[in-house]
Amino acid sequence: MSVAHSLETGVLRRQDPELAEILTGELERQSTTLQLIAAENFTSPAVLAALGSPLANKYAEGYPGARHHGGCELADMAERVAVERAKALFGAEHANVQPHSGSSAVLAAYAALLRPGDTVLALGLAHGGHLTHGSPANFSGRWFDFVGYGLDAETGLVDHDQVRALAHRHRPKAIVCGSTAYPRHLDHAFFREVADEVGAHLIADAAHPIGLVAGGAAPNPVPYADIVCATTHKVLRGPRGGMILCGGELAERVDRAVFPFTQGGAQMHTVAAKAVAFGEAATPAFSVYAHQVVANARVLAAGLAAEGLAVSTGGTDTHLITADPAPLGVDERTARGRLAAAGLVLDCCALPGGEARGLRLGTAAVTTQGMGEREMAWIAGLLGAVLREEAGGRAARDRVRELTGRFLPYPG
Incomplete structure (x- = not known):
């Protein structure tokens, strides 16, 4: 049954025609215009099916085997599948698939590694840095002292000399490599080298390229970064949400930063949809x-x-x-x-x-x-x-x- 047909003839059309009309209108908009927004994609019907599954009803605070609610046996299975698939897909020792968004993943990464007032080096907002990279309107700019590096005005590439100079001058607790609008591959090995020179953690915000990484079309930041934050939509073609990848030594800190520090119960239907997307991304x-x-x-x-x-x-x-x-x-x-x-x-x-x-x-x-x-x-x-x-x-x-x-x- 097609997406349009299920909306036109399904229970939503009968019970709430006003919302059904909005949803069918959105399907029409997506189907008749060119979606060239870099952060958007179309999920598969299988991902959509998981999003509309009975797991949407399940409260599952905590992690598999240690939930705060009963009846989580199958929810645990779904999350374990998502975690194992993410680890295998990206070669990570640990994966947390609960973040509700890319911003939530970055917030948890900061919570795992930093304390309020710590200095962080990241791409400046005026050069393509994300809101979570120090915007004064965002928690990041209010809680941490961000220093922004920039792009070379002539080449448009990251100014490596400036990154190194700023790192040695400000001695940040963490360095963030990632952007909302950088069309070239980032040199993760360089950022790792600079982070080691100044004793900083390296956080890779791979929200945009992570789907290309999954398909072998972009370099993998996992071997270089202490923590990799990403979204599961965009090129990865999964549901809207986030994830965190890290080494085993940071697993407990990352998990506690997600729950209970920054989030409550996981959206288990979204976690299941992430598992579907990871499975699809592992195919030729x-x-x-x-x-x-x-x-x-x-x-x-x-x-x-x-x-x-x-x-x-x-x-x-x-x-x-x-x-x-x-x-x-x-x-x-x-x-x-x-x-x-x-x-x-x-x-x-x-x-x-x-x-x-x-x-x-x-x-x-x-x-x-x-x-x-x-x-x-x-x-x-x-x-x-x-x-x-x-x-x-x-x-x-x-x-x-x-x-x-x-x-x-x-x-x-």
């Missing part, structure tokens, strides 16, 4: 998918450059692209709105240098739909035409509908 088909994601991103980046956008770092190693539409005479907000009207959905982000802002695109979702390099070249051409106002309105929207109609996220 997922490896093919991950490498196609990168191939598509490189073609899309080259196409955007050919259309006149300034592509950061000259391209990408990952699923993610950042580009400045200014050479086409349009700012990032106007560009995002114009593209959204044409059915191309994407984000804005900080650009190298820390002052300008541009567009952030990703190829995970469209690759899940089965699109390849030919479609990426087509998308780049349409995006350029829309920004130059050579295409727009109903004509551009119809062209997007024609493409998405051939690559449905949930066929049938």
Whole structure:
């Protein structure tokens, strides 16, 4: 039974038609527009099935074998499967699959390693650092003393000399490597070396690349970092949630930082869905998918450059692209709105240098739909035409509908 059919004819349609209409409308939106947001993807029907399973009813505070509620025997089995699959997938000694989000995972990592007031070195927010990397609006910026390193304004790459100099000057308790908008692979060995030089813990925030790591299309931070934080959606194609990977020596500290310090009961239906996603990510088909994601991103980046956008770092190693539409005479907000009207959905982000802002695109979702390099070249051409106002309105929207109609996220 298709996703649309289950919504149209199922119990939700009968019991709550208002919400059913909203959900079917969202399915229609996802199916008729191009999802180019780098942090989004389409889960498999199997992951969706786990999310809607009876485990949604189960309260399971604690960990397998040590719950605060009865009746957790099968919940324990589901979590153990998720943990073992995550450990095998990423080569980690320990995995905690309970974090509700990537931010929750980072919060727990800080709680395991730091105390309020400790100094942390992380990518500056104006250069693509995450909210949890020191934003004053976030717990991280309020509880810890963050020092931000930056990107080279010319190359758009992490300024390694600055990282080392700041680390030796400020002697942070932890160094964070990770970004919301960095299109190249991070040098985890370098960050490990600097962390060791100053006696700091190394935390890898791998929320974006972890799915590529699972598919063998990106380097694995696990051998280098003390703690790896990640999301289970994005390229990994699982449910919205987080996880933590670490060595055995930090396992107890990490587990206690998740529960009971930062969270209560685990969302067991989400944990089960994570287990499904980890199982899918261990297959040869997922490896093919991950490498196609990168191939598509490189073609899309080259196409955007050919259309006149300034592509950061000259391209990408990952699923993610950042580009400045200014050479086409349009700012990032106007560009995002114009593209959204044409059915191309994407984000804005900080650009190298820390002052300008541009567009952030990703190829995970469209690759899940089965699109390849030919479609990426087509998308780049349409995006350029829309920004130059050579295409727009109903004509551009119809062209997007024609493409998405051939690559449905949930066929049938």
